[in-house]
Amino acid sequence: MEIIDSHTHWGPSVTMGIEVTTTELLRQAEQSGVGKIVIFPFPSQALADQAINAQVLAEANREHAFIPYYYIPEDLRPIPREKGFYGGKWHWTRGVQDASSNYQVLNDPRLRGFIEESEAINLPIIFEEELAFTDTFVGMTKTMKIIIPHLGLLGGNPLDFLAVFKKREHVYFDTALAGQETIVRFIKDIGAERVLFGSDIPFGTMKNELNKVLSLPIRDADKELILSKNVKRLIGFD
Numbered sequence: 001m002e003i004i005d006s007h008t009h010w011g012p013s014v015t016m017g018i019e020v021t022t023t024e025l026l027r028q029a030e031q032s033g034v035g036k037i038v039i040f041p042f043p044s045q046a047l048a049d050q051a052i053n054a055q056v057l058a059e060a061n062r063e064h065a066f067i068p069y070y071y072i073p074e075d076l077r078p079i080p081r082e083k084g085f086y087g088g089k090w091h092w093t094r095g096v097q098d099a100s101s102n103y104q105v106l107n108d109p110r111l112r113g114f115i116e117e118s119e120a121i122n123l124p125i126i127f128e129e130e131l132a133f134t135d136t137f138v139g140m141t142k143t144m145k146i147i148i149p150h151l152g153l154l155g156g157n158p159l160d161f162l163a164v165f166k167k168r169e170h171v172y173f174d175t176a177l178a179g180q181e182t183i184v185r186f187i188k189d190i191g192a193e194r195v196l197f198g199s200d201i202p203f204g205t206m207k208n209e210l211n212k213v214l215s216l217p218i219r220d221a222d223k224e225l226i227l228s229k230n231v232k233r234l235i236g237f238d
């Protein structure tokens, strides 16, 4: 079965004083039978040094197992598609990371243009904010493919995210760090088509996060969707 990890961090983190190396990601991939890995920078690193986006891209050009995502900067520049990114990462923009959203961003005059441009580019964006922020943002979009990481765990209660976005066909979720029971609940409610496997290395390990999905009491066809087919469809990979 083809397996793609749709959520890992690559490179140095200034605040954490660690670095996730290519060697480490490939080691975990080999150990787990993962064939391709989505990589993006640590948020703190991207804020400190915007050159990290170019470094992620250069690394993915050297190492073909990597699928590079663009860290969306605070001035809301959309993914520069011609460069070869396959998606984007939006992370508590101008807010307090993993804690509180900055609602002023929703009034930023550049936001409309960002959304229009992103919808034209048509690549998925892993989007992490509080539930109320995410809800307002999603309401401003029409076709934008939004992946909420951790089933919403860091932005609120996953089941609240599920209730709010159940009918939003363009909103997806990744399994990183979420519990098996919650993952099953999501699959039952919105279908395996809208759930993606991710490990969130270094906050999770590929092996543990993957075993969680592999041991779910669901059909193999649904596992295939979660483990590779959904992300391939979203990023236009064939």
Ligand SMILES: [Zn+2]
Binding pocket: 007, 008, 009, 200
């Ligand atoms: Zn992450």
